[in-house]
Amino acid sequence: MELKTFYKIRFSDCDPFKHLNNSGYIDYMLNAREDHLKEFHDIDMTELYKKGSGWMVSKHEIVYLSPALYSEMVCIESALIKLSDDTLLVEMVMWDVQRQQLKAVLWTKFIHINLQTGKRDRHPEWFLEIARQFENTALQQYTTMADRLSSLRR
16 A cells, blocks of 8 residues: 655745755655555554553654655655664665655654553564554565665655
8 A cells, every 4th residue: 555645845944945854754755654654554653652552752764855845746655664673774765746746855764662660661562463564565665765665766
């Protein structure tokens, strides 16, 4: 299943040159991922928090390829690349609305936090059962961002 959503780049997120600020790419992509979880998988982050699970960003790897401009519509896709005992590796890709021009690619590593202890912990079994269904094993062939960029540009 292709998870994608369209967003309009807002004035308040842009620099004086009408380019989306660098940090804005991350904000738009993380918001898109949350929207994708809710819309396509019926996973509500608030419900996961109530069950005692949360995730913190441990690492972002982002490549900026083309500016997203004020008022432009962009398409953001996301996928779970890798699920482990206590981490998630998620890919988010921003395109122009026609999916012809690649704007940015973001790989984010999240670590699972047990909200009762406030510490890193293994994913609960109930979460692993849900998340395994959405792991995109085809993306695991790309071990570096450079490999993945090469495939996206083709």
